[in-house]
Amino acid sequence: MGSPSLDKGGTGTLAAEGAAELEVQAVDKTYRARAGASTHALSDISLSVAPGEFISLVGRSGCGKTTLLRILAGLIAPTSGRVLAGGRDLWQGSKRDPAALGKFGLVFQDANLFPWFSIEDNIALPLKLRGVDKRTRRAKAAELCGLVGLTGFEKSYPRELSGGMRQRAAIARALSYDPSVLLMDEPFGALDALTRDRMNLELQRISVATGATVVFVTHSITEAVFLADRVVLLSPRPGRIRSITRVGFDRPRELDVESEPGFQHVVRTLRHQLDEED
Amino acid sequence: MEPIAKARWLPWAGTTVVLLVTLLAWQLAVTVFGISPFTLPTPAAVGEAVVDLLSTPSTWGHIGVTLFEVAVGFLAALVFGLVAGVVLGRAEWLERAVRPVLVAVQVVPKVAFIPLFVIWFGFGVTSKIIMAATLAFFPIMLNVMLGVRSVERGHRDVMLGLGAKRWPTFRDLELPSTMPYVFAGMEVAVVFAVIGAIVGEYLGGNEGLGYLVVVSLNALDAPGLFAVILLLAVLGCLLYAVVNGAKRFAIPWHDSVVGREVA
Ligand SMILES: Nc1ncnc2c1ncn2[C@@H]1O[C@H](COP(=O)(O)OP(=O)(O)OP(=O)(O)O)[C@@H](O)[C@H]1O
Ligand SMILES: [Mg+2]
Numbered sequence: 371m372g373s374p375s376l377d378k379g380g381t382g383t384l385a386a387e388g389a390a391e392l393e394v395q396a397v398d399k400t401y402r403a404r405a406g407a408s409t410h411a412l413s414d415i416s417l418s419v420a421p422g423e424f425i426s427l428v429g430r431s432g433c434g435k436t437t438l439l440r441i442l443a444g445l446i447a448p449t450s451g452r453v454l455a456g457g458r459d460l461w462q463g464s465k466r467d468p469a470a471l472g473k474f475g476l477v478f479q480d481a482n483l484f485p486w487f488s489i490e491d492n493i494a495l496p497l498k499l500r501g502v503d504k505r506t507r508r509a510k511a512a513e514l515c516g517l518v519g520l521t522g523f524e525k526s527y528p529r530e531l532s533g534g535m536r537q538r539a540a541i542a543r544a545l546s547y548d549p550s551v552l553l554m555d556e557p558f559g560a561l562d563a564l565t566r567d568r569m570n571l572e573l574q575r576i577s578v579a580t581g582a583t584v585v586f587v588t589h590s591i592t593e594a595v596f597l598a599d600r601v602v603l604l605s606p607r608p609g610r611i612r613s614i615t616r617v618g619f620d621r622p623r624e625l626d627v628e629s630e631p632g633f634q635h636v637v638r639t640l641r642h643q644l645d646e647e648d
Numbered sequence: 649m650e651p652i653a654k655a656r657w658l659p660w661a662g663t664t665v666v667l668l669v670t671l672l673a674w675q676l677a678v679t680v681f682g683i684s685p686f687t688l689p690t691p692a693a694v695g696e697a698v699v700d701l702l703s704t705p706s707t708w709g710h711i712g713v714t715l716f717e718v719a720v721g722f723l724a725a726l727v728f729g730l731v732a733g734v735v736l737g738r739a740e741w742l743e744r745a746v747r748p749v750l751v752a753v754q755v756v757p758k759v760a761f762i763p764l765f766v767i768w769f770g771f772g773v774t775s776k777i778i779m780a781a782t783l784a785f786f787p788i789m790l791n792v793m794l795g796v797r798s799v800e801r802g803h804r805d806v807m808l809g810l811g812a813k814r815w816p817t818f819r820d821l822e823l824p825s826t827m828p829y830v831f832a833g834m835e836v837a838v839v840f841a842v843i844g845a846i847v848g849e850y851l852g853g854n855e856g857l858g859y860l861v862v863v864s865l866n867a868l869d870a871p872g873l874f875a876v877i878l879l880l881a882v883l884g885c886l887l888y889a890v891v892n893g894a895k896r897f898a899i900p901w902h903d904s905v906v907g908r909e910v911a
Contacts, residue, residue: 445805471811482802486824486901495820496810527901 390454391551391583392419392442397451399437411437413608415451419585421550424577426594426601427587430644434609435587436479436555442585443476443553455551475549475582477557481536483528489515489539490524496547514542517572519565533560538569545576552577552584559589567625570596578621591640596628601636603643613643689871697871698878707860711883714856717773717845718887721780722838729785729833733792743793758782759847766852776848776856783844784837788830795829796822828902831895838887846880857883 399412411434419425427435440446441453444466453460455474460467483492491498493514494507502510515521518538520531528536537560544552558566574597577584588594594601598617605612617636619627627633671691677683678690685693701707736743743750762779769775799822807817849858857880864872896905 440805443809445808471809474809476806476809478802478805480802482800482806484803484806484821484824486827486899487820495806498820499810499812499816529901529903529906 389421389457390418391421391423391456392585393417393452393454393457394438394441394448395452395454397438397441397448397453399434399441399446400449410608412441412448413610415609415611417602417611417614419583421583422577422581424574424584424597424599425586426598427585427604428589428591428594428601428640428644429604429609429612430606431589433604433606435604437609438604439553439555439585439587443474444471473550475544475547475552477537477541477544477552477554479555479559479587481528481533481540483536483539483543485528488525488527489520489531492528492539493542493546495543500547510546511542514546517545518542518569534562534565537561541569548580550580550582552582552586554584555587556589557586558593566593571622571625573597574622591637591644592628595633595636595640596623596625601640603640613640615640686868686870689874693871694874694878697869697875701872701875701879710855710857710860711879713773714842714845714849714858714883717776717848717856718780718838718841721777721844722784722841724777724781725784725788725837725841726834728781729788729837730792730830732785733789733833734796736789737793737796754786758844762848762851765848771853773853773855775852776845779848780841780844783840787836787840788833791829791833791836792826795826798829799825824899827899828904831891831899832904834891835888835895838891839884842880842884842887 394415394417397412397415399410401409401411403409415438417425427438429435437446441448444453444455444460447453447461447464455467458467458469483489484495487495490508490511493511494502497507497510512521512524515524518541520535520538520542523531523535523539528539531539537557541554541557544554558569561569570593573584573586576582584597586594586597591601595615595617601615601617603612603615604610615636619630619633674688674691678685678688689697736746758779761782762775765775765778769778803821803825807821812820845856846858846861849856850862853859857876860876861873861880864870864876895902899905
């Protein structure tokens with residue numbers, strides 16, 4: 371399965387305890403188009419994510435990162451293989467386990483805010499679905515707006531915000547109900563470099579403070595290495611795990627860590643692995 | 649600031665200019681080129697006829713009858729159109745099964761049914777209401793069907809990912825996503841409902857603005873005819889304004905309401 375030799379530097383010990391928060395076993399995904407054409411998006415993916423672990427998922431555009439994340443989130447079923455959340459099968463027959471979904475916070479590649487809700491209502495939507503009363507929702511939304519730098523835009527509508535601001539609102543929405551598993555698909559892709567650095571620090575702080583498990587898709591190798599406990603590199607057509615790299619810097623990490631030789635060495639190695647694929 | 653301010657008064661100014669030019673050309677056509685006033689009365693004569701019409705008490709009765717037919721027919725079409733649109737939008741197999749029938753019913757000029765409705769439901773308001781409802785039904789149903797199917801995939805994923813149940817998914821996602829389509833259907837439907845009621849009145853009965861048109865025609869009263877048509881135009885505009893106002897109230901967030909400068 372995959373490359374067990376590469377996994378030995380990873381969380382082999384944690385996985386051995388059988389305490390994986392999230393796990394995929396020999397997952398295959400083929401998209402079938404109507405005209406008989408099909409795309410083999412993922413092939414034989416096995417990965418086990420420990421509680422509180424931060425995983426970065428990197429790879430070329432179209433290599434199946436979003437697909438893998440959607441499978442982890444239970445939005446689509448794998449063609450074959452198993453998906454486990456907290457040791458339980460996420461799919462029971464063709465039904466998803468609702469208990470497992472309750473603790474997932476998702477951030478999509480697009481912000482996917484509802485245009486009919488104000489920013490505040492968008493952020494508090496998960497709380498509304500959980501039956502939290504209006505006043506508590508307001509308060510929580512205001513607090514989260516502060517966290518992602520959207521204070522003053524609580525009453526605005528999504529169309530009045532820039533792409534990056536919308537994406538930040540979507541992150542706030544995912545954080546609103548304190549999920550224990552965060553699945554994020556290029557959440558900072560639309561942000562400028564400075565805001566991105568700030569959000570990276572913030573995300574690290576949140577993940578450390580709440581002990582949340584994070585799977586984070588990104589195109590930026592630097593970002594991936596800065597944030598992750600392990601960086602999972604996917605190679606395309608079909609998507610396979612090319613390598614899993616353990617990043618051992620102490621937390622909380624400062625931005626300065628990026629200029630350390632060790633950090634740059636990891637980044638360079640990953641970049642070479644990406645380049646080799648041509 | 650300048651271009652936006654310009655855009656504000658432009659339609660008003662434009663409408664006024666077009667109206668004045670039309671009236672001038674009209675007056676000239678009649679007085680200078682000698683078109684028979686039986687064919688084309690002067691604007692002044694039409695104005696007089698409008699005043700006459702409005703000061704006749706029975707006119708208001710006719711307006712009331714037509715309004716009643718349009719309103720009831722439109723509301724019936726709204727209810728049935730919503731139900732049929734949601735059902736057909738949800739159950740794709742059903743829609744495919746009845747699609748030939750739908751297409752057939754749609755391409756038949758429904759005005760041709762009026763004599764039938766008159767035979768079945770008499771010369772009273774019922775046959776007109778049914779005509780108005782029949783015409784208004786299709787735009788609403790088709791739009792609702794489209795709307796139900798147009799919920800964005802990404803938005804669905806959000807609800808799915810949150811493990812939302814059926815009712816919250818409907819309340820917070822499907823209903824608001826479909827509303828713009830419902831209103832698009834309603835804006836077309838209200839115009840169709842007026843057409844249905846008026847044409848129904850042409851063909852049978854002795855009340856309503858359509859009936860007034862026929863009376864004026866039989867009396868070869870061209871100014872009167874013009875006056876009723878003007879009245880109908882005003883009525884149509886008012887009804888459209890009501891639906892449009894409801895839309896602005898119900899979906900203030902939608903691009904069709906907000907306009908381009910903000911979107
Ligand atoms: N719904 C779908 N139907 C058919 N094929 C799909 C679908 N979604 C993705 N694919 C295919 O699966 C492959 C992987 O897509 P995926 O979206 O997972 O890539 P990605 O790594 O997230 O890319 P990017 O970095 O550009 O977001 C692509 O070749 C794509 O064409
Ligand atoms: Mg993607």
